[in-house]
Amino acid sequence: MQTTVTVHAPATIANVGCGFDVLGLCLTEPYDTVRLTRTDRPGLHIRHLDDYDLPTDPNRNVAGAALLALLRAVPEPLGFEVEITKGIRPGSGIGSSAASAAGAVVAANALLGNRFSPKELIDLAMYGEAVASGVRHADNIAPAICGGFTLVRAVAPVLDVVALPAPPLWVALVHPQFEVRTKDARAVLPVSVPLGLAVRQWANVGGLVAGFLTHDYELISRALDDYIVEPARAALLPGLTDAKRRALEAGALGGGISGSGPSIFMLNKDEATARAAAEALGSVYEKMGIAYHLHVGPIAAEGARVI
Amino acid sequence: MQTTVTVHAPATIANVGCGFDVLGLCLTEPYDTVRLTRTDRPGLHIRHLDDYDLPTDPNRNVAGAALLALLRAVPEPLGFEVEITKGIRPGSGIGSSAASAAGAVVAANALLGNRFSPKELIDLAMYGEAVASGVRHADNIAPAICGGFTLVRAVAPVLDVVALPAPPLWVALVHPQFEVRTKDARAVLPVSVPLGLAVRQWANVGGLVAGFLTHDYELISRALDDYIVEPARAALLPGLTDAKRRALEAGALGGGISGSGPSIFMLNKDEATARAAAEALGSVYEKMGIAYHLHVGPIAAEGARVI
Numbered sequence: 001m002q003t004t005v006t007v008h009a010p011a012t013i014a015n016v017g018c019g020f021d022v023l024g025l026c027l028t029e030p031y032d033t034v035r036l037t038r039t040d041r042p043g044l045h046i047r048h049l050d051d052y053d054l055p056t057d058p059n060r061n062v063a064g065a066a067l068l069a070l071l072r073a074v075p076e077p078l079g080f081e082v083e084i085t086k087g088i089r090p091g092s093g094i095g096s097s098a099a100s101a102a103g104a105v106v107a108a109n110a111l112l113g114n115r116f117s118p119k120e121l122i123d124l125a126m127y128g129e130a131v132a133s134g135v136r137h138a139d140n141i142a143p144a145i146c147g148g149f150t151l152v153r154a155v156a157p158v159l160d161v162v163a164l165p166a167p168p169l170w171v172a173l174v175h176p177q178f179e180v181r182t183k184d185a186r187a188v189l190p191v192s193v194p195l196g197l198a199v200r201q202w203a204n205v206g207g208l209v210a211g212f213l214t215h216d217y218e219l220i221s222r223a224l225d226d227y228i229v230e231p232a233r234a235a236l237l238p239g240l241t242d243a244k245r246r247a248l249e250a251g252a253l254g255g256g257i258s259g260s261g262p263s264i265f266m267l268n269k270d271e272a273t274a275r276a277a278a279e280a281l282g283s284v285y286e287k288m289g290i291a292y293h294l295h296v297g298p299i300a301a302e303g304a305r306v307i
Numbered sequence: 308m309q310t311t312v313t314v315h316a317p318a319t320i321a322n323v324g325c326g327f328d329v330l331g332l333c334l335t336e337p338y339d340t341v342r343l344t345r346t347d348r349p350g351l352h353i354r355h356l357d358d359y360d361l362p363t364d365p366n367r368n369v370a371g372a373a374l375l376a377l378l379r380a381v382p383e384p385l386g387f388e389v390e391i392t393k394g395i396r397p398g399s400g401i402g403s404s405a406a407s408a409a410g411a412v413v414a415a416n417a418l419l420g421n422r423f424s425p426k427e428l429i430d431l432a433m434y435g436e437a438v439a440s441g442v443r444h445a446d447n448i449a450p451a452i453c454g455g456f457t458l459v460r461a462v463a464p465v466l467d468v469v470a471l472p473a474p475p476l477w478v479a480l481v482h483p484q485f486e487v488r489t490k491d492a493r494a495v496l497p498v499s500v501p502l503g504l505a506v507r508q509w510a511n512v513g514g515l516v517a518g519f520l521t522h523d524y525e526l527i528s529r530a531l532d533d534y535i536v537e538p539a540r541a542a543l544l545p546g547l548t549d550a551k552r553r554a555l556e557a558g559a560l561g562g563g564i565s566g567s568g569p570s571i572f573m574l575n576k577d578e579a580t581a582r583a584a585a586e587a588l589g590s591v592y593e594k595m596g597i598a599y600h601l602h603v604g605p606i607a608a609e610g611a612r613v614i
Contacts, residue, residue, distance in 0.1 A: 194498065195496060202325075207458060207460035223460060228505075
């Protein structure tokens with residue numbers, strides 16, 4: 001019986017324009033690496049092989065909290081040594097906590113003969129998100145487990161995740177090196193929205209889902225716009241409007257804030273356009289004198305997986 | 308050159324559960340019949356071959372207003388004699404005004420060698436809706452022209468209508484014989500909605516569109532629920548909750564208020580279930596001593612068409 005497994009746990013983009021709190025997509029890079037070893041001693045022992053100084057107390061670690069939930073769900077007493085190497089910088093807005101939590105439960109599941117379904121793994125990994133943000137949300141966890149594009153139709157009373165097969169798409173992403181505190185990003189959200197604006201938003205969500213499923217790039221481009229959350233958060237993200245405009249000029253279909261930021265993503269038809277869009281995104285922060293990382297890659301068909 | 312044409316102009320269901328103001332579907336029955344004859348005298352002459360006592364002044368008649376918009380869009384002076392036979396009772400909530408407006412422009416287009424695209428016809432027919440309700444909305448017009456399920460992603464600045472190929476579905480519909488004034492149905496709408504509720508609604512819109520396009524009946528069933536408009540309008544519609552519950556027990560996938568009511572629709576996998584659901588809907592109004600009409604039929608693949 002295998003006692004050690006290593007999992008590649010990718011970054012993800014939540015919201016995807018108009019789909020605040022419900023849509024997500026999976027990237028190929030960056031990614032966390034989660035290595036699990038079964039031990040005779042029940043319980044968790046967590047080590048971080050990176051420099052982020054994250055808590056290793058299982059109750060305060062996102063992978064730990066997800067694994068504790070998994071341990072509660074199995075009848076036998078189990079023990080794991082957990083080694084996490086974070087390739088996804090915490091606070092970048094591309095699902096850093098979701099990747100570690102998803103990677104941990106996918107690794108444990110592999111060691112346990114795959115007794116949990118993807119949906120059950122999402123449910124378990126959400127306990128990690130609760131540690132990170134106080135809320136058991138699945139908009140990053142779902143694509144981190146399932147890959148591709150996902151719609152979280154409901155979290156409660158029953159988790160309902162829908163995979164959305166989309167046409168080939170390339171992501172251009174810029175991560176400007178400033179911090180947006182999740183607390184601030186939440187605080188600027190409107191408590192309520194005018195009905196007319198909500199209607200426009202759900203028209204776009206319906207249009208975007210239809211665009212993905214019918215492989216209609218033009219419709220995807222028209223439907224990505226977020227009328228509600230992005231306008232509220234724009235003030236927290238210097239350069240956002242300019243960066244988006246330049247990436248659109250470079251041929252991108254559309255995009256917006258990745259999660260609660262500061263990363264900004266753009267969807268593109270092909271690699272060449274994505275590279276041009278990434279350059280356009282970077283040029284804005286270059287000019288502002290803000291350090292940044294760029295990422296270009298396709299949507300990942302597969303989520304967290306054993307390597 | 309043909310100078311007379313008769314068009315079958317079907318009833319439609321707007322909103323379709325969660326999709327307030329954006330989703331619509333086309334029925335096979337009931338329908339209006341619109342007969343157009345080209346005349347040498349420019350302008351419109353409208354007659355109603357029914358007992359509804361609707362205005363025949365072109366500016367105040369829904370078909371007339373749509374045709375006047377069409378006349379403004381062609382270079383040559385044109386004249387039409389218009390005979391409308393309404394099979395769809397005004398105020399029933401199944402797109403009575405949309406049918407007459409759609410039928411009129413489809414008829415005129417046939418006499419003009421089909422020079423307008425479906426999208427242009429929707430745009431013209433919306434002038435009829437403006438006469439009926441004060442708003443150029445397309446949620447009934449789009450399915451009345453295109454057939455099937457439609458998503459109106461945007462009306463302005465550019466009309467954007469998306470056809471949503473769905474699996475075979477049967478509609479059970481009850482039209483209880485009381486009036487819901489559109490004004491009242493509008494007045495009870497919330498001015499704004501809590502963000503969390505709006506998120507649940509757009510998750511359902513995305514889920515419903517995905518359910519249609521992937522032919523997933525179970526997902527359609529889970530995603531139909533309207534958290535915002537139906538709760539606000541329920542008080543105007545005695546019997547609604549009970550009728551829906553009974554239809555669900557009879558096997559319906561889900562449903563809700565058709566347009567702004569009073570009709571109630573339920574979607575069903577097959578004809579037998581739709582008949583059982585219709586009977587369940589009717590039984591509630593039977594018991595309440597409210598007269599009603601029932602309708603059972605498939606989704607119409609085609610909208611208004613020359614017969």
